[in-house]
Amino acid sequence: xxxxxxxxxxxxxxxxxxxxxxxxxxxxxxxxxxxxxxxxxxxxxxxxxxxxxxxxxxxxxxxxxxxxxxxxxxxxxxxxxxxxxxxxxxxxxxxxxxxxxxx
Amino acid sequence: xxxxxxxxxxxxxxxxxxxxxxxxxxxxxxxxxxxxxxxxxxxxxxxxxxxxxxxxxxxxxxxxxxxxxxxxxxxxxxxxxxxxxxxxxxxxxxxxxxxxxxxxxxxxxxxxxxxxxxxxxxxxxxxxxxxxxxxxxxxxxxxxxxxxxxxxxxxxxxxxxxxxxxxxxxxxxxxxxxxxxxxxxxxxxxxxxxxxxxxxxxxxxxxxxxxxxxxxxxxxxxxxxxxxxxxxxxxxxxxxxxxxxxxxxxxxxxxxxxxxxxxxxxxxxxxxxxxxxxxxxxxxxxxxxxxxxxxxxxxxxxxxxxxxxxxxxxxxxxxxxxxxxxxxxxxxxxxxxxxxxxxxxxxxx
Numbered sequence: 308x309x310x311x312x313x314x315x316x317x318x319x320x321x322x323x324x325x326x327x328x329x330x331x332x333x334x335x336x337x338x339x340x341x342x343x344x345x346x347x348x349x350x351x352x353x354x355x356x357x358x359x360x361x362x363x364x365x366x367x368x369x370x371x372x373x374x375x376x377x378x379x380x381x382x383x384x385x386x387x388x389x390x391x392x393x394x395x396x397x398x399x400x401x402x403x404x405x406x407x408x409x410x
Numbered sequence: 411x412x413x414x415x416x417x418x419x420x421x422x423x424x425x426x427x428x429x430x431x432x433x434x435x436x437x438x439x440x441x442x443x444x445x446x447x448x449x450x451x452x453x454x455x456x457x458x459x460x461x462x463x464x465x466x467x468x469x470x471x472x473x474x475x476x477x478x479x480x481x482x483x484x485x486x487x488x489x490x491x492x493x494x495x496x497x498x499x500x501x502x503x504x505x506x507x508x509x510x511x512x513x514x515x516x517x518x519x520x521x522x523x524x525x526x527x528x529x530x531x532x533x534x535x536x537x538x539x540x541x542x543x544x545x546x547x548x549x550x551x552x553x554x555x556x557x558x559x560x561x562x563x564x565x566x567x568x569x570x571x572x573x574x575x576x577x578x579x580x581x582x583x584x585x586x587x588x589x590x591x592x593x594x595x596x597x598x599x600x601x602x603x604x605x606x607x608x609x610x611x612x613x614x615x616x617x618x619x620x621x622x623x624x625x626x627x628x629x630x631x632x633x634x635x636x637x638x639x640x641x642x643x644x645x646x647x648x649x650x651x652x653x654x655x656x657x658x659x660x661x662x663x664x665x666x667x668x669x670x671x672x673x674x675x676x677x678x679x680x681x682x683x684x685x686x687x688x689x690x691x692x693x694x695x696x697x698x699x700x701x702x703x704x705x706x707x708x709x710x711x712x713x714x715x716x717x718x719x720x721x722x723x724x725x726x727x728x729x730x731x732x733x734x735x736x737x738x739x740x741x742x743x744x745x746x747x748x749x750x751x752x753x754x755x756x757x758x759x
Contacts, residue, residue: 337432338442340454340462350423363434373705374460374743375429381436 330409332382333390333402339369339376346396347371349403354386360406367403384408425717427742428703430460438466444511445471448504451478453520453747456489458707461748472518472554472747473505475538476531480522482593486581486674488707489522497527497534502541510545516751517542520554525593530556532564536571543572547662550574550754552670554746560598562605569609572663575698575754576606577670579746580691582704583683590677590712600694603669607695610667668736668757672700672746675726678715688730698737698757699730702744718742731758 339347350368354360362383369376384406391397391404445452451474454462465471479492498504509517519538524531532555539551552575558564569576580603584596671691675684684701691699701723706714720742727740737757739749 337463338438338455338466339430339432340458340460345458365431370423371458371460372708373458375424376460376463377429377431379432379434381434 329407331387332384332406332408334366334381334404334406335400336369336397336403337378338399339371340373345371346398347376349391349393349395349397350375351393352389352404353377354380356386356389359383359385369397378403380406382406382408425719427720428460428705428717430464430743432463433467435467437469438463441466441469441471441512444508448508449498450474450501450504450508453489458488459745460705461743461745465748469512470514470516470751471508471512472520472750473508473538474520474522475501475505476521476524476527476534478522481525482523482591484581484591484594485712486590486677486704486706488711494522494524494526497531502534502538505538506541506545509542509549514546514549516550516552516754517546518552518554518747518750520747521556523556525559529567530558530561530564532558532561532567535568539568539571539573543662550751552577552747552750552754554579555602557594557599557602560595560601562609565602565605566609569606569667573667574664575668575670575750576603576610577672577698577746578602578606579672580687581673582677583673583679583687585683586677586679599671600690603671603691603696604694606667607669607697610669611695668697668754669695670698670700670737670746671696672702672744674702674704675718676704676714676716677712684726685729688726688733688735692733692735697735697759698753699735699739700744700746700748700753701726701730701738701740702748703742 336347347369350370352367353365360366360380360383362381363379365377366380366386367378369378386404387407388405390402397403452471453459453474454465454471456474456478476497477494479490479494480487481494483491505519519535519542521531521535535553535555539553542549542551551573553568553573554577555568557578578599580596580599582590587594587596673684673687688699703718704714706712723740723742727738730738730740736759737753739753
């Protein structure tokens with residue numbers, strides 16, 4: 308199962324490849340109450356591509372059938388890619404964006 | 411860009427108070443791994459509860475026993491409605507194991523409704539309560555049960571395992587039962603609570619034998635699920651004492667069993683209907699109340715009629731306390747077992 312911790316694993320993996328300061332981490336959509344495999348919709352991004360973000364800062368707002376969720380960044384760094392645009396559905400565990408760790 | 415600008419960019423689908431922040435760390439994943447390892451279901455996931463990320467990150471979950479599919483077709487609930495399979499004999503021990511590994515001090519056990527089983531799964535509930543108490547003698551055990559079709563022997567079997575809290579939700583006001591809980595009956599649910607209260611009280615003090623503080627609800631053409639004196643039928647009067655006298659972990663079994671119920675608002679009920687429902691619950695001796703916003707699990711479920719504002723919940727909480735509930739939790743994200751430990755600790759009686 309891919310989870311937030313899965314994101315950290317990706318980070319470690321990339322770190323082992325010898326570029327720890329340039330590590331890019333995929334941030335997966337965490338479970339928002341629904342089962343893995345279910346979807347949530349991107350409402351809007353708090354952070355644009357190229358902007359820096361602190362660990363725990365809001366990255367993106369998601370909508371499920373039941374509520375609005377602010378998803379924080381699991382790591383400090385620079386947002387290098389948004390993998391889903393506004394209104395787009397993302398599955399739990401699927402990558403939402405990529406962050407260059409440490410900015 | 412500021413948050414204000416970005417918020418204004420999109421028309422919100424939910425009012426601002428129906429917004430949750432996801433915990434940044436991965437503790438939730440650990441809970442999910444443990445549940446998967448032990449093959450346990452939770453109502454958190456089954457009901458698509460928006461509190462799941464928060465509760466799992468705090469290391470809590472509400473166990474769903476008797477399988478993960480339900481024999482009833484309530485229109486508010488996301489739990490699968492397939493024909494259920496056989497009971498898992500090791501489920502009580504698995505729940506106890508999970509509760510122990512999560513270091514829970516307050517364990518909430520709920521279930522699907524199993525109208526296909528002769529006892530509705532009551533014996534399995536009782537086994538689960540006993541298994542959890544054996545592993546975690548100091549934990550508060552709360553059960554949230556189905557109505558067992560009003561079968562007093564089934565309710566008694568659960569009570570005889572001495573949970574601290576017997577919770578059964580009325581869910582909504584009686585007028586909405588046909589569309590929200592078509593196979594349930596409001597008065598039967600009240601009678602379940604009244605019976606649990608009478609039984610628990612009677613077992614404790616020996617008084618009130620045969621007195622179901624609820625006979626008023628048996629009039630008005632409803633099915634008399636618990637006619638006068640019916641509380642004694644089908645029960646094993648001595649089993650309570652036997653449990654307390656011989657069970658190896660009886661010392662930690664509670665002397666008093668609290669009753670608890672809850673309802674959802676925002677399904678189309680009127681304030682007057684909620685008010686009489688609260689009065690009905692008090693008349694049934696219900697000790698604790700939860701009141702939360704109904705949220706539709708999908709567009710195929712019962713639609714949300716209204717988003718109730720936080721101030722209204724606060725007013726309901728005050729009104730419910732004035733009615734004599736010992737503990738009340740009311741708020742948009744309040745669910746039956748949401749922060750159950752602190753709700754129980756907040757009781758004033």
